[in-house]
Amino acid sequence: MVGPVRPQFVLFGSSIVQFSYSHLGWGSILSDLYARKADIVLRGYSGWNSRRAVKVLDEIFPKNATEQPSLIIVYFGGNDSLLPHPSGLGQHVPLQEYIENMRKIGTHLKSLSNMTRIIFLSAPSVNEAQIYGDSELVGQRLRTNESCRIYSEACLELCREMNIKAIDLWSALQKRDDWRDVCFTDGIHLTAEGSKIVAKEILKVIKEADWEPSLQSSSMPTEYGEDSPYDPIGPDGNTTINISNRTFYGTVQWK
Template sequence: MMVKEYNLSHIDLTKADIVLRGYAGWNSRRALQNLDKIFPKDATDQPSLIIVYFGGNDSMHPHPSGLSPHVPLQEYIENMKKIAIHLKSLSKKTRIIFLSSPPINEVQMHETLSDLLGPLRRTNEACRTYSEACLELCHEMNVKAIDLWSALRQRHDWLDVCFTDGIHLSNEGSKIVAKEILKVLREADWEPSLDWKSMPVEFAEDSPYEPIGADENTHIDVSNWNNIQGKSQLEMSNCALTKGFSSVD
C-alpha cells in the first residue's frame, strides 16, 4: 500500500523521527524472510512504534504459473503472527500497529493498470477476507489494529477519491490512514504514551532563538504549536522512532 502526499511525515515532526519504508511488490512471506535484517534484535536502538501493513499483495489470486505475490490465507495468518512475535521481542517499549487490507476500486484498477500488468487477479472480496483475518489475529495477540477496509468505505465517495489507480492511495485516502493511526496513538493505554501531548519536549529549555510572539516580548515554543500553517495538528511523540514496515503494492 503506497500512502502518498499526506502522511505522518507531513505533520510537523519536531517531536518524532518517522521512517517510512515500503517494499515494492512484497508480501508477508518475503517480509518474514527478511525480518531479522530489517529489525535485528541486537540493534542498539529499537523503535518505539512499528506500523505494519501486508495483505493486499498476499490476497491476489494465484497465477497459473505460480509466480505471483499470492500467499494462501492460512500461511498469511501464520506469517503475520510470526512478524508480530518478532517485533514484540525487540524491546519492552516497542509498540506495534497492524493495518488491515484496504478496499480497492476494481474498475479503476483494470482501467489504469491492465496494460502494464495484464489481467489483474485482485478483488475486493479477497481484500475483505484478508483484512478480517488480520484483525482477528491482532485481537487474539493483543496487537493494535486499524480496520482500513471499513475506514475507507465510510466515505460515501471512497471509490472516486481514495485511489490514484484503484489500488494506491490518493491524498484523500492517505488522510484517512493518518487520521486512524493518530487516533490509535491518542487513545492507546501505552506506558509511556506515544501521544505527543503526553510527552516531554526534547531540549525543552527556553531558547533566545525562538520566534517572538505578537506581544513583541514573549518567545513562542514552536514545538507545542497546535496548528502549523493552518493545516495539521501535531499528534506525535518526543523521541519516538517510528518505523513503517509495509508492501508497496
C-alpha cells in the same frame, strides 16, 4: 546516527508504506505531527508480500539492537490477497500461509522489547473499476475487493488472538460514500484523502491505547522546546514566541 536520540516509529510494509510520503500521505502526516518528538523511519517495499517480509525480519529488526523502536506500524496483505496466477508466479500468498507469516512478524516484533508497541494495518479496500478500466490486466483480474476483505478479516482475527492493536482499513476507507472516487490514485494506492483516513485511524489507536508512556504527540517532550531569546520576536517587541510545537498540518483536525 545523529543525536539527540529520539523514539523511533517504524513504518514497515509494501507500497502503501513506501508511498506514504507521496500525495500528502499518511507517513508525511505522522512525520509532521511528531516533528522534534519522534523519528518516523520508513521501511516500505513496493510489491512485497508477507512471504518476502518474514525473510528479512532479523535484518530490519535485529533483536540485539542497542535501541529498539517505540512503535512499529505493519502493513502486508493487499499483495498477498491477489488471486493466484495460473503460472504460479506473482505476489499471491495462500490465506493460511499469510496468517502464519503475520503471526511470525508479530511474534518477532513483540520479542524486541517490552516497550515496543505494534499496530497492524489490514488489507485496504480497492476500486476494481479504477484498476482495470475497460480492459483486463494481462488477461487476469487478480486484485478484487472481496479478496481484500477476506485477508483483512484474517489479519484482524490474528491481532485479536495475539493482543496486537489493529486497524480495519478495508472498512475504514469505505465509510465515505464517495470512497471509490476520492481515496485512490489508481484504484489501489492512496490519495491525500485516503491517507487522511489512515492517519486518523492510527492516531485514534495511539490516543486510546493504555500505553505507558503515552505515544500521543501532545504527551511527548519536544526536543529543545524550552523558551529562548533567539525565538521570533512577539507583537509587543519585548518578548519572544516559542514556536517549537508548530506543525504544517496543525493539530485540531487530528484530535
